[in-house]
Amino acid sequence: MTKQLGIGIIGCGTISAAYLKAAGNFPVLALRGLADVNSAAAEARSAEFDVPAMTVEAMLADPSIDIVINLTIPLVHVDVGLRVLAAGKHVYSEKPLGVTTEEAKRLLDAAENAGRRLGCAPDTFLGGGQQTCRALLDEGAIGRPVGGTAFFLCPGHERWHPAPAFYYQSGGGPMLDMGPYYITSLVNLLGPVARVAGVTTMMRDSRVITSEPLAGQSIAVEVPTHVAGTLHFVSGAVISIAMSFDVPKHKHLPLELYGTEGSMIIPDPNHFGGEIELASTGGDWTAVETRHAYGDGNYRILGVADMAQAILEDRPHRASGAMAYHVLEVMEAFERSSASGQFVTIASTVERPAPMPTHGI
Incomplete structure (x- = not known):
């Protein structure tokens, strides 16, 4: 049986649909929950993709969720990422990593100090x-x-x-x-x-x-x-x-x-x-x-899947925080x-x- 890592998504706006549609291509990913400051947005995506809606606090406290995908707007990428890392989870962010390198460096340092993975879109270069x-x-x-x-x-x-x-x-x-x-x-x-x-x-x-x-x-x-x-x-x-x-x-x-x-x-x-x-x-x-594989569709969660597989295989992931x-x-x-x-x-x-x-x- 394929080993899986639990996945949560914070941010249920336009781009979240692409991630959710692509997730089924990667058995290593087990979708556990969706969250958004606008609970109606999370509920709508929950109904569309049959993934439970929950609060951000519940997601960060859920031990079955290993990686949180941060699909919020750029201005809060770092703040949300820091919260995820503080909760002991790995984080994968939509691009850009931060609005400035000064704030993004805080995220890099926090991931290193926590011993957690930091990944970041885009992952299209893996296609x-x-x-x-x-x-x-x-x-x-x-x-x-x-x-x-x-x-x-x-x-x-x-x-x-x-x-x-x-x-x-x-x-x-x-x-x-x-x-x-x-x-x-x-x-x-x-x-x-x-x-x-x-x-x-x-x-x-x-x-x-x-x-x-x-x-x-x-x-x-x-x-x-x-x-x-x-x-x-x-x-x-x-x-x-x-x-x-x-x-x-x-x-x-x-x-x-x-x-x-x-x-x-x-x-x-x-x-x-x-x-x-x-x-x-x-x-x-x-x-x-x-x-190469992944050239025949929209695989816009591939970077997360590679990061999950890298965690299981104890190797570097490709869409890394350092590159972002x-x-x-x-x-x-x-x-x-x-x-x-x-x-x-x-x-x-x-x-x-x-x-x-x-x-x-």
Whole structure:
């Protein structure tokens, strides 16, 4: 019989449905409870997925729950995470790890002091598309990586999200919202970032919601909504990056890598699969078949499953707090660079996580 770890979820908003739908793919996870400060939200998800609703206090006191998934808004990721650790449980957080590196460091230190695991989204880099690209890169398919591009450009989340205000408050913005997918993918492929140069802008101080149920309401903008710059990796590779909520339309692909022997098109890092293409120097683009598991759907609890399996196997988990902290420091550096007009050196470092087995965890 497969060993299981008990799982609780705090935060029953939009993203929780994706986690709950994906949980059935991983026998190592046993869903024990759902909690939210809005009890109606927890009750609704409970009815939808047949998982008990409970209070946060009851969840933290429940000895059958080993890992708590923190799906609250970014502003309270650290506070909730600290409560989970204080209760003696492992914690896996939605991205970003914290709103600032200063507060996120408190979470890292608390996990270490408690002897508990700290994991953090995104886990899409564990999907079949990204892992196949990692294998190709490690095999030398494009030679030594030289450069690349990373672009997420859209008009803003007020067009579709039912309650989009938090995307424009502290802890939001395109870099902290979407940057984790792109930068985590790049760290998995290329290793740690050495320094960052960036420029940030905020062209509007308010937005009008066009999605239901709040259509017509105005929301304040408190963070940069267009961020562009350069990532210089320890390996020497240089990536041009732009994250924006201000772009009506564009033709950029999400991720491209260029090497000494060829180029690679990498799938959208917000998804687990996607199309991969390779081109050797002077050659045409050729599609590459995905080799690894978890490339054929939305497995948005894979990082939790890997962490649970890692606990049972006494090995490092891949979507780690250390990597999330490094990514957060990189993202934070764009505003610092923009304000100073200089490169910002990244103090933290992290090893590339171990590649996934082709068959999955």
